[in-house]
Amino acid sequence: MDIEVVIGGTNAKGELFDHPVAHELAAMLPLSLVFEDFNQVEKVARLARPLTLRGVPGADAPMPGEIGYYAPSQGLVLYYGRVGRWPGLVRMGRFTYDLQALRDLPDGTRIQITAASTPNSSGAMQ
Template structure:
């Protein structure tokens, strides 16, 4: 499922995996979320609600350029580094944004997340 992140004025292509957690997130779009740096590995924003964990592993180890969901804090995560394997961490998809630019975003950066527009003939 294709989605789009808008970071400042830059549109970023992304894709969600096909599993229940990602589908539930997609149903909640569009979202405007405020991201902050965490542990010099990722940018995290609170969704303010939990997502289902049915149909996904109990733990995962996302890598740079991936989108994740961290169940204990109800956080949506954009990874620019590798956090290691954590319980409650779910790989949600991938994005195509410069990882150095993501790392450099200041705390409090607002990112708009929406389903990608579809091309119609």
């Protein structure tokens, strides 16, 4: 699923992977969440409810520029650095945004994630 990540008025393109946890997140869109820096490698916001871990590996190792879910804290995560492999972590998608600019965002930054607009049969955006 194509998504848009809006950070400080800048629209970044992204996508969610095709697995049950990412589908569950997609059903929650649009989201507007306040992100905090964690460990100088990621921005994290707590989701209102937990996502299931059905159909995904028990641990994963996301890369910079990816979107993840960390089950123990119900955290939606935007990675700008390498975090290694952790249990309860699910890679859910990727986004294109200046990772240094993401790193430099202050705590408390609100980020919106929405389904990307797609053209309908007449060519107009929906």
